Amino acid sequence: MQLALDVVSAIGILVIVVLGLAVVLGVLDVINLAHTGFMAVGVYTAVTATEHGWSFWAAVVAAMVGSGMAGLVVEALVVRRLYARPLETILATWGISLVIIQALTLGYGHNNQALVAPLTGAANVLGTPYPAYRLVVIAIAAALVAALALLVRYTRVGLTVRMVQSNENLARAVGIRVSLIRATTFVVGCAMAGLGGALLGPTQAINPNYAVSLVATAFLAVILAGRRLSGVVAACVILGSVQILFGRWANPVYSSTVVIGIAVVLMRIRPEGLTWRRA
Amino acid sequence: MATRLTRPNLLSRQGRWGTATLALVLAALAGLGQVLGSYDTGLFTTAFLFAIAATSLDLVWGFVGAPDLGHAMWFGIGALTVGAMTAVTDRTGLVISVHDAPWRYAVAVPLGMAIAAALAGLVAKFSFSAKGSPFYIAIVTLALSTVVTTLYSQFPRITGGDNGLFGFAISGVPARTWYYLTLAALALVVTGALILVRSDAGLLLRAVRDNGSRARYLGANVERVKIVTFMLGAALAAFAGGLYGLMAGLVSADLFSFLFATEMLVWVSVGGRGTIIGPVLGAIGLHLAGARLSEDFPTQWALIEGLLFVVVVVFLPDGVLPTASAWLSRLVRRATPIAGLVTRSERRLTAHTGGRPDLPTGTPVVTCSGVHFGYRSLLVLRGVELRVERGELLCIVGPNGAGKTTLLSVLADGGLPITGEIHFDLGSGGHGRRAPHRLARAGVSRKFQAPHLFGTLSVAETLLLARANGRLPSLWRRSRSVAVGPSVLDVVEATGLAGRDNDLGGTLAHGLKQGLELAAAVASRPQVLLLDEPTAGLTTAEREVIGSVLRRLVGAGMTVVLIEHDLDFVYQVADRVAVLHEGRIIEQGTPAEVANSTVVRQAYLGAVVP
Numbered sequence: 001m002q003l004a005l006d007v008v009s010a011i012g013i014l015v016i017v018v019l020g021l022a023v024v025l026g027v028l029d030v031i032n033l034a035h036t037g038f039m040a041v042g043v044y045t046a047v048t049a050t051e052h053g054w055s056f057w058a059a060v061v062a063a064m065v066g067s068g069m070a071g072l073v074v075e076a077l078v079v080r081r082l083y084a085r086p087l088e089t090i091l092a093t094w095g096i097s098l099v100i101i102q103a104l105t106l107g108y109g110h111n112n113q114a115l116v117a118p119l120t121g122a123a124n125v126l127g128t129p130y131p132a133y134r135l136v137v138i139a140i141a142a143a144l145v146a147a148l149a150l151l152v153r154y155t156r157v158g159l160t161v162r163m164v165q166s167n168e169n170l171a172r173a174v175g176i177r178v179s180l181i182r183a184t185t186f187v188v189g190c191a192m193a194g195l196g197g198a199l200l201g202p203t204q205a206i207n208p209n210y211a212v213s214l215v216a217t218a219f220l221a222v223i224l225a226g227r228r229l230s231g232v233v234a235a236c237v238i239l240g241s242v243q244i245l246f247g248r249w250a251n252p253v254y255s256s257t258v259v260i261g262i263a264v265v266l267m268r269i270r271p272e273g274l275t276w277r278r279a
Numbered sequence: 280m281a282t283r284l285t286r287p288n289l290l291s292r293q294g295r296w297g298t299a300t301l302a303l304v305l306a307a308l309a310g311l312g313q314v315l316g317s318y319d320t321g322l323f324t325t326a327f328l329f330a331i332a333a334t335s336l337d338l339v340w341g342f343v344g345a346p347d348l349g350h351a352m353w354f355g356i357g358a359l360t361v362g363a364m365t366a367v368t369d370r371t372g373l374v375i376s377v378h379d380a381p382w383r384y385a386v387a388v389p390l391g392m393a394i395a396a397a398l399a400g401l402v403a404k405f406s407f408s409a410k411g412s413p414f415y416i417a418i419v420t421l422a423l424s425t426v427v428t429t430l431y432s433q434f435p436r437i438t439g440g441d442n443g444l445f446g447f448a449i450s451g452v453p454a455r456t457w458y459y460l461t462l463a464a465l466a467l468v469v470t471g472a473l474i475l476v477r478s479d480a481g482l483l484l485r486a487v488r489d490n491g492s493r494a495r496y497l498g499a500n501v502e503r504v505k506i507v508t509f510m511l512g513a514a515l516a517a518f519a520g521g522l523y524g525l526m527a528g529l530v531s532a533d534l535f536s537f538l539f540a541t542e543m544l545v546w547v548s549v550g551g552r553g554t555i556i557g558p559v560l561g562a563i564g565l566h567l568a569g570a571r572l573s574e575d576f577p578t579q580w581a582l583i584e585g586l587l588f589v590v591v592v593v594f595l596p597d598g599v600l601p602t603a604s605a606w607l608s609r610l611v612r613r614a615t616p617i618a619g620l621v622t623r624s625e626r627r628l629t630a631h632t633g634g635r636p637d638l639p640t641g642t643p644v645v646t647c648s649g650v651h652f653g654y655r656s657l658l659v660l661r662g663v664e665l666r667v668e669r670g671e672l673l674c675i676v677g678p679n680g681a682g683k684t685t686l687l688s689v690l691a692d693g694g695l696p697i698t699g700e701i702h703f704d705l706g707s708g709g710h711g712r713r714a715p716h717r718l719a720r721a722g723v724s725r726k727f728q729a730p731h732l733f734g735t736l737s738v739a740e741t742l743l744l745a746r747a748n749g750r751l752p753s754l755w756r757r758s759r760s761v762a763v764g765p766s767v768l769d770v771v772e773a774t775g776l777a778g779r780d781n782d783l784g785g786t787l788a789h790g791l792k793q794g795l796e797l798a799a800a801v802a803s804r805p806q807v808l809l810l811d812e813p814t815a816g817l818t819t820a821e822r823e824v825i826g827s828v829l830r831r832l833v834g835a836g837m838t839v840v841l842i843e844h845d846l847d848f849v850y851q852v853a854d855r856v857a858v859l860h861e862g863r864i865i866e867q868g869t870p871a872e873v874a875n876s877t878v879v880r881q882a883y884l885g886a887v888v889p
Contacts, residue, residue: 009658031414051423052464056613070798078593081593081594082593086414087414088593088596089594090346090414090417091544091587091592092588092593093720094541094590095545095588095592097590098581098584098585099585099586099589102579102582102585106579142394152756195354216421216422216425219421220422221420223414224420253430253433254430256429257426260426261426264418264419264422267415
C-alpha cells in the first residue's frame, strides 16, 4: 500500500511538472527548456510571499502570478520571434533558463531556502498512514488533468486552441488572433510551472538550480507523450512507476538512468508519441 | 552547349584570401605565444582545445544538422581515458599514484578517440532513422549526458567518483610548449575541417542537412552520412579532451555535463554555425572573456553569457561572424560574406560526352501486381496491376485522391509496407523493393510534386551530387566544373536555368526549381524516371519545352512514368496512358483509346455504370 501510494505520488508530481510543458509543446510546438526555470521563479515567489506572512495557499497563487508574468515577458521578447524555428526555441529557452538561474543566484544567493508545507500530519489511507500533503498534491494533479481535459474538449477556448494547433493560417484567416492565443498559452504554461514549483517546494531543497535535475525526465515525458492529454498521463504513469519501482529493488541512482533509457527506447519505437494526433 | 560562367575567377581570389587570412591569424597567435605571461598562456591553451571541440560540434550541428546537446560527453571521454589509463585510485576513487610511462599517454589519446567514435556510432545508429523526428538526436544526447553525469560518481575506481581524477598531467612539459602544441593541433583540425566542408563531399553533408529526404532520392545514404559525421565529430572532441587530459591532468563529471555541452553550443551559435571559423573564434573569444570577467563578476558573467546566447539565437540566428561579415560586405563591395567564403564556390556546368549503356528494349522495366497500400485505415491502392515497358513514356492520370502520388511513392520507397509485388528489371539484374537511395543507385530516379531542393546548394552543386548518384564525392578536391550529359543540358537550357550555374536552390523562382528538379532527376542517369507533375505551375510554352525534352529522353532509351493532370499535355507526350481510379488501374492504352473510353468518362464525371 505504501508502495502504491509512493507510485501514485511520484506520478502526481510528474504530472504537475509535465502538464505546463505539454500545454506549451502541444499548442505552440515549443520545447520549453526554461520550464524548470519558471518553476524556480514560482518557488522563490512563494518563499518570498510566505516570508512576508502570506499563507501557503496564497503564496501558491502568488507563484502562479509571478511565473506567469515572467512568462509574459519571455514570450514577448524571445519566444514570439521563434515560432517558425523550433530548434532555436530549444536553445533560446535553455539560455533563458541559465539567465533565470543566475538572476536568482544574484538575488537570493546559493543557500538553500525552505518552504513549509501547510499540512504536516499524516492521513490514513485504507489503514496506511501517508503524509497528508502528498495526498493533496495527488488530488491537485488529478484535478488539473480533469480541468484541462474538460477545457480542451468542451469549451470554446479549447476549440480555438485546437484550431490554432492544427492550422494556424486558417485560424488566422477566420479571424482568430493567433498571437494572442499563443501568448496566453505560453503564459498559462509558465503559470502552471510556477504552480508546480510552489507545490513541490515543501518536498525539495530550494536553491537556484531548483528542479533542474527534473528537466531531462520532464522533457522526455513530454516528448514521449505526443500531442494528447491521455499521452501525457500515460507517459507520467510509465516513467513515474518505473522510477519508484526500480528504486525500490535496486540502487536508486540507477533508476533515473533506467527511466531515461526506457523513455528513449519507447520514443524510438513510437516516434509519434504514445498517442498521435489524427492526420 | 556549355553555359556561361557568372563571375569569373572569383573562386580563386576567394580561396586565396581565405587561406591568407587564416595563415595571418595563425602567425599572429604564434607570435603572441612569445609575449604572453604564464597565466594567459594557459588560458589560450585551453581556449585552443575548446576551439577544437567547437569545430567538431560545428561539423555535426552546422553541417549535417544534428543538434548534439551532449557534445561535452565526447570531450569528457577523451579526458577520462587519459585519466583512467594513468591515475591509480584506491577503493573510494582517491588518486594515490600515477603511472607515467610515456606509452600510456601515447595510447590513451587515440584510444579515447576510438571509444568516443564507437559510442557515438551506436548513439547515431540508434538515433538517425528515416522516419524519426529531427529532434530525436537532441533528446537522446540530452538524456545521455544526464545519465552519464549521474553514473560518473558510481564508478569511483575508474572515474574518481565525485572528486574526479587529478594530477595525471604529463610532467615536464612547459606551458609555452603546450601553447604551440595545441595551436598546431587546432590549425590541423581547422584546416582539415575546412578542406572537408569545401570539398565535393562537403556538398553531400549540406544536402543531407538541407533536405535529407530529397538527398535520399538522389542516391545518398543519408543515415550513413549522418552517422559517420557524428562519429567524426565525437572523435575530434575526444581528441581535444585527450589533449586536455594530458595538459591539465584532471577530469570530473563537469567535463561530461550538459552545462559544458551548453557552453559548446554557445560558442558555435555565437560564432556562426556552419562556418568552422566562426565557432573557433567564438570558443576562443568567449573563453578568454569569460575567464577575465568571471574573476571579477562570477555570477554576472554567467548571466551575461546566458543573455548573449539568447540574444544571438533570437536576433542573429546566423551568428555574430556571418552577420558582421555580411554587413562588411555591404560596405566594402569586394569582400565576400564569411558563409560564402567557407562553403560557396563557383562551379560551371560542362558537357559530358560519354556513351550511354545500350539496354534491350521490349522487356518490362517495372512490374506491379496486386499492389495494396494504405495509410492506417484508409486504403489508397487496392490492387494495382501495371507493366511499364522499357523505353516508353507512360502517363498516369486520374482524379484527385485516386492514389497517383502514392503509387509513385511505393515504387520509389521500398520501406513502405505494401502487399503485392513490385519488380524492377534494370539491366543490372532484377530488383525487388529497395530503400530509396539503393533504388536510386540502381537507376530509378524520382522527381517530387512540389520542388524539393537544397537551399544552400547552387544549381551546379545540386547537379554534381545528382550525378554522383550515391558514390562518395572527393573528400578534399573541389571541382570547378561539373560535367553533365547532353540531356541534362537540354533540360537546363529549356527551363531557363542556363547561366544560373551558381544560383542557390533556395533563391530560384518556382519554374526554375521545377526545372532543376527535373535536371537533377535526369543527371543521375536513371533508367527509369518517375515524375510527379513536372509541369505544375509552368506556362504553356514551358510545358511544351518540357514535353519535347521528355520525348528526347525517351528517344534515347529512358523509361518515363509521369503523373499529369493536364490531358492536352498527356496526349502530346504519352506513348501509353494508364487511368488510376480509387486505387485501381481501370483503363490503359494509347492516348486515343483512353480518351474514348466510357469507363474513364464515368470515373471522371462520376456517372453510374448502367
